[in-house]
Amino acid sequence: MTLVQENVYRRTDAGTVGWDDELDAVLLRWHGFATSESFRAHMELCIELLEATGANKMYADARDQGAISEEDKLWSITEWATQADEAGLDSLVIVYPESVIAKMSVDSVMEQVDDDIERLITDDITEGRNWIAKRPTTATDVVVSELEEPSLAVEPTPGTDEKTDTTEREDDDVSTEPDSNHESPAESDADEATTSYSEPETETDPATADDSSTASTTTTAEASPGTSPDPPTVAGIGGIVGLLGVSVMMFVSGQVPALVPNALANAALLLGSVVLGGMALGWLAAKIVV
Numbered sequence: 001m002t003l004v005q006e007n008v009y010r011r012t013d014a015g016t017v018g019w020d021d022e023l024d025a026v027l028l029r030w031h032g033f034a035t036s037e038s039f040r041a042h043m044e045l046c047i048e049l050l051e052a053t054g055a056n057k058m059y060a061d062a063r064d065q066g067a068i069s070e071e072d073k074l075w076s077i078t079e080w081a082t083q084a085d086e087a088g089l090d091s092l093v094i095v096y097p098e099s100v101i102a103k104m105s106v107d108s109v110m111e112q113v114d115d116d117i118e119r120l121i122t123d124d125i126t127e128g129r130n131w132i133a134k135r136p137t138t139a140t141d142v143v144v145s146e147l148e149e150p151s152l153a154v155e156p157t158p159g160t161d162e163k164t165d166t167t168e169r170e171d172d173d174v175s176t177e178p179d180s181n182h183e184s185p186a187e188s189d190a191d192e193a194t195t196s197y198s199e200p201e202t203e204t205d206p207a208t209a210d211d212s213s214t215a216s217t218t219t220t221a222e223a224s225p226g227t228s229p230d231p232p233t234v235a236g237i238g239g240i241v242g243l244l245g246v247s248v249m250m251f252v253s254g255q256v257p258a259l260v261p262n263a264l265a266n267a268a269l270l271l272g273s274v275v276l277g278g279m280a281l282g283w284l285a286a287k288i289v290v
Contacts, residue, residue, distance in 0.1 A: 007019040007021065007142065007143065007144035007145070008144065009045065009049050009144050009147070009150060010042075010045055010150050012031075012038070012042070013031060013032070014030065014031060014032060014033070014034035014035075014038045014039075014042065015028065015029060015030045015031050015034060015038075015042045016028070016029045016031070017042055017045040017046055017049060018049075018144060019049070019053070019055075019142045019144050020059055021142075022129075022133070023057065023059055023129060023132050023133050024055070024057065024133075024137040024139060024140050024142075025055060025057035025058055025059045025091075025132055025137075026046050026049045026050055026053070026055050026057070026058040026059070027058075027059050027060075027061075028042065028043075028046050028058065028059070028060040028061070029060075029061040030042075030060075030061065030062050030063075030064050030065035030066075030097075031064055032064055032065075032066060033065075033066030033067075034065075034066065034068075036068075036069055036071065036072050039068060039072050040072065040075065040080075043076070043080050044080070044083075045150055046058060046084070047080070047083050047084055047087050047089075048150060048151065049147075050084065050087040050088060050089055051087050051088075052147050052148070053139045053142045053147070054088065054138055054139045055088070055089075055137075055138060055139040055142070056088050056089060056090040056091065056135075056136070056137065056138040056139070057089075057090065057091045057092075057132055057135055057137055058084075058089055058091070058092045058093070058132075059093050059128070059129070059132050060092065060093065060094045060095065061095045061125075062094055062095055062096065062097045062102070062106065063095055063096070063097060063098050064097070064098070065097045065099070065102050066097075066099065066102055067099065067101040067102045067104075067105050068102070068105045073105060073108055073109050076109050077109055077112050077113055081113050081115050081117065082115065084117065085115045085116055085117055088138070089117055090116075090117065090118060090135065090136070091117070091118050091119075091132055091135040092117050092118070092119045092120075093119070093120045093121075093122070093128040093129070093131060093132040094106060094110075094119070094120075094121045094122075094128075095122060095123070095124075095125055095128050096121060096122065096123045106121065107121075118135070120132070236279065240278070241278055243271065243274055243275055243278065245274070245278075
């Protein structure tokens with residue numbers, strides 16, 4: 001995991017709009033479902049930040065995003081994309097939502113866009129961050145605290161000073177080797193200070209550890225699921241049941257079913273068919289249950 005600096009422009013319960021120092025890109029990170037008004041306000045804040053910084057790249061982390069309405073999909077295609085293009089956005093990465101419904105919403109929008117913005121839509125965070133990091137950039141060394149206050153009315157999360165706040169988040173390791181058109185704004189010492197991170201060592205009380213171990217064992221035992229039927233065992237039982245069934249049928253009818261004229265071959269074929277058929281049905285039933 002890599003520790004990444006984020007300069008926050010505006011943070012709310014629905015999402016964060018800010019600047020990703022590692023990518024030199026406008027950041028949009030969704031925290032959950034957003035109402036139509038909140039969704040559009042966050043998207044418009046991204047355009048405002050693009051214009052304020054002169055940036056041309058945007059990284060949208062939509063893993064926790066909820067589904068969006070048909071009206072907001074249409075708005076994203078017909079209005080927001082056009083405004084973002086005019087604001088100078090050249091490259092856009094979207095990390096797919098984990099919600100299947102929200103993911104379908106993103107796909108629906110992407111199928112209909114018609115602009116000059118280069119896009120990558122991916123499930124892989126590392127792939128997305130590496131891709132956007134290697135795109136040519138027009139803005140570096142952005143300090144959000146030096147920008148004017150956001151002009152759009154998006155209520156911040158209570159108790160936070162989103163204007164000057166800088167947060168550190170952990171993300172998948174990325175290789176952000178710049179291409180010939182990309183200049184890194186940070187020196188190696190600053191990079192090391194920004195990206196290095198170690199968990200503090202803690203001492204554990206032996207008595208507490210024993211209690212935790214006991215509780216963990218108890219919880220594991222309670223959570224263990226019941227045993228599932230074993231297909232080979234059920235198949236064997238099915239074969240026996242099939243053989244017994246034919247035996248009962250012959251006893252009731254008083255005759256042996258004739259599959260072929262030869263008596264020995266008929267008996268072998270009959271028994272084999274019954275046993276194998278019963279085993280096959282038992283195996284299939286067990287696999288369906290499992």
